[in-house]
Amino acid sequence: MEINMWINGKEFHGEVAPDTLLIDFVRSKGNFSVKRGCETSNCGLCTVPLEGKPVLSCSTLVARADGKHVITLEGIQKEAVQIGGFIADEGAEQCGFCSPGLIMNMYAMKNELNSPNDEEIRNYLSGNLCRCTGYMGHMRAIRSYLESAEEVNHEDRK
Template sequence: MNITLKVNGKKHTAEISPDDFLLETLRSLGYKSVKRGCDTGSCGLCSVLVDGKPVLSCSYLSARADGHEVTTIEGAGEEAKKVASALVGEGVEQCGFCSPGLVLSILGMKKELGKEATDDQIKNYLNGNLCRCTGYEGQLRGIRKYLEV
């Protein structure tokens, strides 16, 4: 079956199987920043935005994205740089493997919850974004700093 989707502002038509997941489709289109992690929807590495909301692309059927706007880290532009700067400013030293999914989840969270999100709301929203390099406290401080901007 054919689907049409807009990825980072660029229109694509893709031939997919009904059981293809968005992760596979995006990687086949050349968007290699979308990473494969657990394949169970529990690590957050594969997170992308569909119409501005975070989804786990390893468990999101490609057919559901037909006619929708998908944003990967490459399409997040200056806002992604602001998030990264806030995280680095709080000493969040990461290897970078989880960063694209985490940053996109933060952008979706800001759009949905706004700048007034509480620490508990942030933690709840980002539940499932796993990072092996940090203890999450620095990330929380960085996210708060980013939301204050």
């Protein structure tokens, strides 16, 4: 089947097998920040925003992304470093296994949710597995990051 999509703003098209997973297509285009973890849709490591909504690329067929936009860490490097700083500042960065998926979810959350409460944040992150922390540092980092983003948006509107 023929596929046409944008990864980090760059258009890609080509022939793919109908059972090709999004993770395989994205990685074949040089976006190696998208990692394989559990391959059972349980860890969140392979998370990428598809049209702004986070999806688990290890269980999403590339056909679902046909004609759509995908973002990886390579496409948001400056913001990913900033988000990583919030995670580190709150002591939530330990082994780093969960960081790529968590960063992508935080990025998508900033663009999708408006002043979320803790329950909304937890629901949004339900697919992210971290075995090192109790998620409290992550929650503090997310709240700080979202508050910072809201302040920037507020200043931009003035």
